[in-house]
Amino acid sequence: MEDYKYLFKVVLIGNAGVGKTCLVRRFTEGLFPPGQGATIGVDFMIKTVDVDGEKVKLQIWDTAGQERFRSITQAYYRSANALILVYDVCCQNSFDSLPQWLNEIELYAGSKVLTFLVGNKVDKMSKEIPTQIGQQFAQRYDMTFIETSAKECENVEKLFMDIARGLTKRARDLNLQPEENNEFPSGGSTPISTFSCCKI
Numbered sequence: 001m002e003d004y005k006y007l008f009k010v011v012l013i014g015n016a017g018v019g020k021t022c023l024v025r026r027f028t029e030g031l032f033p034p035g036q037g038a039t040i041g042v043d044f045m046i047k048t049v050d051v052d053g054e055k056v057k058l059q060i061w062d063t064a065g066q067e068r069f070r071s072i073t074q075a076y077y078r079s080a081n082a083l084i085l086v087y088d089v090c091c092q093n094s095f096d097s098l099p100q101w102l103n104e105i106e107l108y109a110g111s112k113v114l115t116f117l118v119g120n121k122v123d124k125m126s127k128e129i130p131t132q133i134g135q136q137f138a139q140r141y142d143m144t145f146i147e148t149s150a151k152e153c154e155n156v157e158k159l160f161m162d163i164a165r166g167l168t169k170r171a172r173d174l175n176l177q178p179e180e181n182n183e184f185p186s187g188g189s190t191p192i193s194t195f196s197c198c199k200i
């Protein structure tokens with residue numbers, strides 16, 4: 001078995017084109033992919049990080065924002081330990097869609113899932129959604145708020161590390177044993193030995 005203490009599932013959601021894949025690739029591969037194409041269905045990547053000297057494995061699911069994939073992507077909410085809801089700070093439409101995404105979370109995610117609201121693309125000059133508006137929205141719906149730039153590598157590491165720390169703290173507080181098939185609040189914080197890639 002691989003050497004890690006916890007495995008957490010993190011799922012990214014949000015409108016098409018807001019930068020979900022770029023955030024994941026920036027964090028897992030340290031790059032900003034040129035000409036990143038739209039995600040088809042769901043894709044995932046893995047990264048192991050260090051939290052207070054312990055290895056924590058993040059299984060990061062990157063879902064397609066396009067409406068036509070919604071029935072596929074909804075299936076991934078249930079087992080998520082954390083959800084990252086992304087909008088584009090330069091795209092009002094992506095911000096206006098947030099209530100619909102919250103509705104999806106309400107319908108399909110576990111009740112105690114850790115939810116982060118991310119305003120991405122802060123490197124762009126044409127910002128349409130002021131930071132304060134994003135912050136207020138996040139506060140109203142009990143989400144942690146952060147603004148990022150996958151392109152300029154701003155706050156991307158912090159986003160995923162805050163999630164890893166938050167989930168690890170919760171698992172420790174609940175005294176979850178990694179080898180047990182414990183039900184973590186919204187799914188499982190359990191190690192799994194095999195992964196299947198779902199690039200559909």
Ligand SMILES: Nc1nc2c(ncn2[C@@H]2O[C@H](COP(=O)(O)OP(=O)(O)OP(=O)(O)O)[C@@H](O)[C@H]2O)c(=O)[nH]1
Pocket residue numbers: 014015016017018019020021022023033035036037038039040063064065066120121122123124148149150151152
């Ligand atoms: N300027 C800027 N552009 C970005 C940033 N993040 C992503 N992009 C661009 O936004 C476009 C969409 O990025 P993706 O990561 O494919 O978006 P997505 O949310 O995964 O889209 P779907 O897979 O269709 O749901 C690409 O052209 C990226 O280059 C960023 O932080 N800054």
